[in-house]
Amino acid sequence: MIRLAIRVRREEAEVALAELLTLAPGGVEEIDLGDRVEYAVYGAPGELPALPDVEAAVGGALVEVVTTTVDDDWADRWRAFHQPVVIGERLHIRPPWAPARDDLIEVVIDPGQAFGTGAHDTTRLCLELLLQLEPDGPLMDLGCGSGVLAVAAAKLGFGPVHGIDHEQQSIEATHANARANGTMVQATRFDLLRDGPAPSAPTTLANLLCPLLLDAARTGFAVPTPNVLIASGLLTTEADEVAQAFAQRHGFEEHARKETDTWAALLLRRPG
Numbered sequence: 001m002i003r004l005a006i007r008v009r010r011e012e013a014e015v016a017l018a019e020l021l022t023l024a025p026g027g028v029e030e031i032d033l034g035d036r037v038e039y040a041v042y043g044a045p046g047e048l049p050a051l052p053d054v055e056a057a058v059g060g061a062l063v064e065v066v067t068t069t070v071d072d073d074w075a076d077r078w079r080a081f082h083q084p085v086v087i088g089e090r091l092h093i094r095p096p097w098a099p100a101r102d103d104l105i106e107v108v109i110d111p112g113q114a115f116g117t118g119a120h121d122t123t124r125l126c127l128e129l130l131l132q133l134e135p136d137g138p139l140m141d142l143g144c145g146s147g148v149l150a151v152a153a154a155k156l157g158f159g160p161v162h163g164i165d166h167e168q169q170s171i172e173a174t175h176a177n178a179r180a181n182g183t184m185v186q187a188t189r190f191d192l193l194r195d196g197p198a199p200s201a202p203t204t205l206a207n208l209l210c211p212l213l214l215d216a217a218r219t220g221f222a223v224p225t226p227n228v229l230i231a232s233g234l235l236t237t238e239a240d241e242v243a244q245a246f247a248q249r250h251g252f253e254e255h256a257r258k259e260t261d262t263w264a265a266l267l268l269r270r271p272g
């Protein structure tokens, strides 16, 4: 687990915090350092805001950035840091220690070491697009991480649900989170860069970064080619290139696009 701490001048702290929260909507830890304030976020590698984004957001207020690997005292802070997320007024994604809500579909995710608490924008955008679909039949989650998307899909009524990831800890986390939610998700280890065409189902989710999505567009899918593909993990500047790659090689048409200031997600469909 990594702790990314950003120190800013006290007089500019509130403005800096507002900007930081656009990068870390799950919340930040705050420590008073006298004339400076430290804001910290915790995450698995790859889940934290990128340094250039932090510098751009906090701008002139930034004094120092300190990155540390936390191993002994992170558990309590990690708990305080992870707050529930509501998606589309339907899904309530929460860590096991947060209280349940009986008016929403509950998805309980133990953040563990795998990517995917539900709070990251790439996951949120993917879930918002998933909510636009009529839950129907088999679903594949490429790069399942903690299993948050796969478990949410199973709760919404997709099935059977399968996830793949190249990290063993993601497979274990997905199985554990699926069990904890009373859902059936089969997770298998698979490396999209080495193991051939991407596993697929009629509905396929791919919250991967742009190079992996472009690679998947080139390498193609195992049978069946998805009818619906939700591609997330793209910068807004990369979305057109990815949409075009799937259109040219596989005949997908773009049906919806969701964006934050930084990230984009695409809902792609194959006609017929």
Ligand SMILES: C[S@@+](CC[C@H](N)C(=O)[O-])C[C@H]1O[C@@H](n2cnc3c(N)ncnc32)[C@H](O)[C@@H]1O
Binding pocket: 114, 115, 116, 117, 118, 120, 122, 123, 126, 142, 143, 144, 145, 146, 147, 148, 149, 164, 165, 166, 167, 170, 190, 191, 192, 193, 194, 207, 208, 209, 212, 233
């Ligand atoms: C952005 S995270 C998404 C996690 C989760 N699906 C979510 O939406 O929160 C991307 C996931 O892709 C996995 N991944 C990265 N490279 C991969 C590869 N070559 N083959 C399979 N999975 C990969 C990572 O381990 C990570 O779990």
